Amino acid sequence: MLADLEELVLCESFSADHAAVARSAEVVGALGARLLGAGPETIVIDGVTHLRWTFGTPRVLLVGHHDTVWPMGSLRTHPWSVVDGIARGPGVLDMKAGLVQMFHALASLPSTDGVCVLVNGDEEVGSATSRQLIEESVRGCAAAFVLEASADEQGTLKTARKGTSRYEVVVHGRAAHAGLEPQKGVNAAIEVAHQVLSIADIGASMGTDDAARSPLGSATLTPTLLSAGSARNTVPALGRVSVDVRAPTAAAQDRIDRLMRGLTARTPGARLEVLGGRQRPPMEPESSAELFALACRLATELGQEPPRGIAVGGASDGNYTAAAGCPTLDGLGAVGGGAHADTEHVEVAQMLPRTRLLARLITRTR
Template identity: 40%
Template structure:
């Protein structure tokens, strides 16, 4: 196992070169031209570095995806990494890839191109050392994670159903680079309230305000949040009315729901789907649902983390920690189908922020940890 870290450490300069190259290839989620260029680069680079096989999955509306395989076996380990970023085209001109005091900066370097590069070099090290597994490793590099996986969700779920376990190369949490053994599920809802319009000065009693009703519902939903269980309702956007002198006929809201468990999800869903009007003469329509199920810390997930923690302690000399994340990832889709361990990407900070960064000295360490996990969980051939 120790040879894995030394092999990756020897490739550290090359790893940084590849990191720079992929950061300078921008990939905004909705810019198909740029994302497709990155997909071609990832497919080609995977084959060059690992000796594996890759396939670009054409996608008419959003960016193309990449499915890649390394090794062989009847069973498979699934690895997830998204190629898209939240940064618009030409951000690289304002936020160029730079290195200062051992920290690399650039759009998408932390979320999550750094993890993608670490994953490639982990498999390269296994190949270079002649370490063969009893399970094949399947990588899915998707192109639309940042916008809710409109075209990759089904693909991810189908691969998860065929997998023994799943690793996600999203960045670690906090300055410790903690792994993510829990991720909240995400629900997105749209509420439309219909009241009765009237003149606010001449006939106020004849009207029923949709805005007033929406205010009641907002207070109600927020009161149903429970920080102890991790369930939160957030009415994040509202609009309505037509003029200040008109009792509002229409009002709308967008609601974010977060839950930590399927049990809480089943409890919370009826609260929003079955909203009851507080005012007479008002109609409420609710649309939407769960976008991503929760990634729960099952016994199998806990065992995966325990394996990673032991490898980090025994071979890499650091204490690996775990945390819960309120955000969602591709791993939320795989969690109902296979044990999923998330946060195996870089150590850094600033996801979606102007100071987005990764700690370069930690990239070989975390890449080695991932390679060791593949070797341990994949069952090395004798």
């Protein structure tokens, strides 16, 4: 398993580099072919390479991704290593170790009949080209297992996830000379400031009631990127603010969408455009409850400590499988920490127990 993990980590696969993702797909496909006895279906959509294996009539979908957030050349500063039981390297936790565990879990079974494996190449950037594949592949399945890393170094599974939305509020003003006749302009920078405060008010309005309904707590609306103006001596004619939204329920996500699209300009003469919208739907706790209980029982059967479950704010492809109506359990991949950071690592000793637990889950649900 370590040799396979090294091979995947050494093939860098930054999401934005489609050629690198295609090379990674070849390596992942060859690993799967060796362990599963069959090559994948290679699907390229808008330049992004995805892989799918289908065995019989699927009842279980295994979901993973082979792209990473690490820019090309990251191996020079974050080389592959295994020291004192800790594996390191770009994407080692998120989620190349999860792929290795997934393939080895399937290889340990007498048969792969009833299983579909989908490994996409754009999860880290929102799964725009693979969403339809995910929803198509999960149709008719009784369970979806997502090989994202565990929530912490105790191997905690992810039993709920917030849904994500992305907005950009564009302010159209009117340029004028800032010294000679500023009164003839419509200052987009001032209007952007008003909109940041209005967005904060929406976040406050989603507070206590929303938090009481969901273990994920209240929705969050976070202004992130701000820009306005084109020159120091010109009244800004254009301004923008990007907004990151995390919502615990579909109802909260819908309410936020209505409120965002209802924003109005405060500065006379300014005009607003609200771009973007919903991305991933929430993965609500009900979708994982039965599978989580099963995982706890199976861990006990295997002599392992039953895992804990936790609701998290980040999204994954499990949001899509859950929203499609398929029971979904997430965080079944590697145990470690530091995803997307310099400290990214995998605890090697946990790879085999996690593989055994996944194999048992597949056997009991297909």
